[in-house]
Amino acid sequence: MPTPIKQFPRLVLALFCILALALYLLWQALLNAEQEQARARLQLEADALAHQIQTRFEQQAATLVRLAERWPQHRESRDLWTANAAQLLRDDDNLQAIEWLDASFRMRWIEPLRGNEAAIGLTYKPTHPNYPFLLAARDSGQPRLSNSFELVQGGLGLAYYIPLHRISGDVRRFDGFLLGIFRVEVLINDLLSELRAADRSLRFEENGKALYRAESDDQAAPWSVSSPVTLADNSNFVLVMRPTDQLLASTTTQLPLMVVISGALAALLLCISLMLAGRGAQRSQQLARSNHQLQAEIKRRQETEETLQHNQARLKLIHDMTDHSHDALFILGLEPLEVVYLNRTCWQSLGYSEAELREILRIAPNDIMPGAITWLKELSSMIHSQGDAIYQKRVTRRDGQTRPLEVSVRHLRRLGRDYLICVGRDNSEQLQLAARLQQLSHQDGLTGLFNRRYFDKTLISEWRRLRREQTPLGLLMLDVDHFKHFNDELGHQAGDDALQQVATALNSCLMREGDCVCRYGGEEFAVILPGAGASQCLQVAERIHNAIAKLNIRHPHTTVEHGRLTVSIGAASLIPQPQWSPHDLVHQADTALYQAKSGGRNRSQLSKPEESQPR
Numbered sequence: 001m002p003t004p005i006k007q008f009p010r011l012v013l014a015l016f017c018i019l020a021l022a023l024y025l026l027w028q029a030l031l032n033a034e035q036e037q038a039r040a041r042l043q044l045e046a047d048a049l050a051h052q053i054q055t056r057f058e059q060q061a062a063t064l065v066r067l068a069e070r071w072p073q074h075r076e077s078r079d080l081w082t083a084n085a086a087q088l089l090r091d092d093d094n095l096q097a098i099e100w101l102d103a104s105f106r107m108r109w110i111e112p113l114r115g116n117e118a119a120i121g122l123t124y125k126p127t128h129p130n131y132p133f134l135l136a137a138r139d140s141g142q143p144r145l146s147n148s149f150e151l152v153q154g155g156l157g158l159a160y161y162i163p164l165h166r167i168s169g170d171v172r173r174f175d176g177f178l179l180g181i182f183r184v185e186v187l188i189n190d191l192l193s194e195l196r197a198a199d200r201s202l203r204f205e206e207n208g209k210a211l212y213r214a215e216s217d218d219q220a221a222p223w224s225v226s227s228p229v230t231l232a233d234n235s236n237f238v239l240v241m242r243p244t245d246q247l248l249a250s251t252t253t254q255l256p257l258m259v260v261i262s263g264a265l266a267a268l269l270l271c272i273s274l275m276l277a278g279r280g281a282q283r284s285q286q287l288a289r290s291n292h293q294l295q296a297e298i299k300r301r302q303e304t305e306e307t308l309q310h311n312q313a314r315l316k317l318i319h320d321m322t323d324h325s326h327d328a329l330f331i332l333g334l335e336p337l338e339v340v341y342l343n344r345t346c347w348q349s350l351g352y353s354e355a356e357l358r359e360i361l362r363i364a365p366n367d368i369m370p371g372a373i374t375w376l377k378e379l380s381s382m383i384h385s386q387g388d389a390i391y392q393k394r395v396t397r398r399d400g401q402t403r404p405l406e407v408s409v410r411h412l413r414r415l416g417r418d419y420l421i422c423v424g425r426d427n428s429e430q431l432q433l434a435a436r437l438q439q440l441s442h443q444d445g446l447t448g449l450f451n452r453r454y455f456d457k458t459l460i461s462e463w464r465r466l467r468r469e470q471t472p473l474g475l476l477m478l479d480v481d482h483f484k485h486f487n488d489e490l491g492h493q494a495g496d497d498a499l500q501q502v503a504t505a506l507n508s509c510l511m512r513e514g515d516c517v518c519r520y521g522g523e524e525f526a527v528i529l530p531g532a533g534a535s536q537c538l539q540v541a542e543r544i545h546n547a548i549a550k551l552n553i554r555h556p557h558t559t560v561e562h563g564r565l566t567v568s569i570g571a572a573s574l575i576p577q578p579q580w581s582p583h584d585l586v587h588q589a590d591t592a593l594y595q596a597k598s599g600g601r602n603r604s605q606l607s608k609p610e611e612s613q614p615r
């Protein structure tokens with residue numbers, strides 16, 4: 001929805017239109033007032049002129065009436081009447097003729113006769129247009145003026161009928177009419193001669209028909225005024241006046257135009273002022289809005305700054321906490337590879353300052369972590385797997401010591417860049433513990449030799465390895481002779497001690513790397529000899545017999561030879577074949593051991609050739 005300020009130009013435009021309309025109406029009202037004033041003035045003039053026409057006609061009619069009043073004398077002396085009539089005709093140009101009608105309405109006398117001869121003897125019939133006027137004049141005894149009619153001589157005429165009476169004794173006799181014929185044009189010209197003016201158009205009408213026109217070509221006004229004219233009781237005449245431009249110009253003023261122009265200028269100034277005020281208001285509103293936005297922006301920035309400070313404080317706290325962490329935390333940015341962050345533990349644990357460590361990592365990372373360059377390439381590929389990984393690495397301290405480092409790596413993508421979050425931990429203790437556990441899980445508790453589980457695993461792995469190399473795998477199965485009697489006679493603890501001494505002796509007999517002695521179970525031992533053929537197996541067995549003999553452990557049982565503890569050994573050697581298994585080797589050595597026992601004990605027995613075949 002538009003604001004009132006935005007609608008302001010439309011409101012001002014609407015106001016201007018209203019003012020323009022009001023000015024137009026005012027202008028029209030003023031023009032109408034002027035026109036009414038001009039009309040009233042013209043009406044006054046028309047009324048005055050009509051009155052003057054009537055007065056002038058009455059004056060002329062009065063001369064005829066006075067002539068008619070002398071009818072008794074004139075009736076007797078026609079010459080005198082003729083002379084008086086002629087005099088009257090000379091005085092009044094508008095009189096065409098003076099006539100006498102007798103009581104029977106017959107034309108009896110005309111002055112001047114010349115030109116009017118045709119009228120002598122004319123009798124007015126009831127059908128004559130002027131007949132009603134004759135009757136009216138006769139019956140009323142008052143003069144009457146006829147309507148206009150065509151004169152024999154041409155033009156229009158008016159007949160003024162004055163009834164004539166004569167007193168004869170006591171009798172008043174009607175002797176007809178003194179008839180004055182007026183030429184309309186001359187009569188009206190004469191009547192209007194003093195009043196004609198260039199600035200008026202005149203028309204003298206009889207029953208709507210123009211008898212006389214004095215009209216100017218300059219007739220701008222569409223209106224006219226009329227005033228009735230009554231001549232000798234004939235009220236069929238009307239004087240019509242129409243103003244000319246000149247008259248209108250004289251009666252109208254520039255006031256309406258001036259008022260309109262002044263008003264228009266005032267309205268224009270008012271609207272311009274309002275528009276300027278509106279603009280000002282709009283600008284101040286915009287300014288207020290801008291200020292408001294600015295305030296909001298300032299507030300937002302303050303909030304952002306506070307958040308930033310808060311985040312910085314948190315970041316510093318996190319920084320401090322990570323610096324005090326036992327774990328080394330470092331963040332790598334990829335493409336290009338760069339160290340984004342190192343916590344204090346990283347460089348302190350290695351004996352460097354942060355700048356020194358960064359410089360070494362930049363130019364020779366392998367000096368810190370062997371194989372670091374290859375490892376970093378491997379890490380870079382982690383962005384495709386998107387997975388986490390844990391690596392076991394070693395790092396070299398400034399003093400040259402190397403320490404194990406377990407590095408947990410997580411890939412993150414932020415702001416269009418890949419990062420690796422790496423947490424490193426010196427896990428030497430765990431490694432040692434694991435190694436110890438591993439060792440314990442493979443060690444026999446009594447003798448410290450490898451146990452049966454280790455034997456099984458090692459025999460299988462060596463079997464597979466030597467099968468690939470097609471190299472013989474030798475095995476000695478060894479059992480203490482008459483050990484039951486030993487225990488029975490000397491006690492179980494003495495038996496344990498003897499077993500420990502035997503184990504030590506067995507270990508001392510192994511010369512080659514990869515050879516290992518395991519406690520197979522109870523008083524039985526197994527010696528794995530990778531790469532040893534039959535003769536080599538027997539050599540080792542011989543060394544074992546000698547070593548056991550050197551122990552010189554007294555055996556209490558009477559049937560034992562020399563009264564010393566001895567062992568029997570079964571030896572076997574095979575080049576591993578796909579169709580054989582490690583159990584075949586164990587079985588052969590075991591069988592040979594059984595044979596050694598059967599053969600009298602304290603001896604070695606090599607697996608016989610037929611026993612070298614797989615089962």
Ligand SMILES: Nc1nc2c(ncn2[C@@H]2O[C@H](COP(=O)(O)OP(=O)(O)OP(=O)(O)O)[C@@H](O)[C@H]2O)c(=O)[nH]1
Nearest residue numbers: 479480481482483484485487492493495496522523
């Ligand atoms: N003290 C002790 N004795 C053990 C241990 N393991 C097995 N023995 C004993 O070893 C003896 C083995 O006896 P036998 O299997 O009958 O065999 P032998 O008496 O050695 O006779 P030959 O093997 O035929 O010579 C048993 O009496 C077991 O109790 C051990 O860890 N300590």
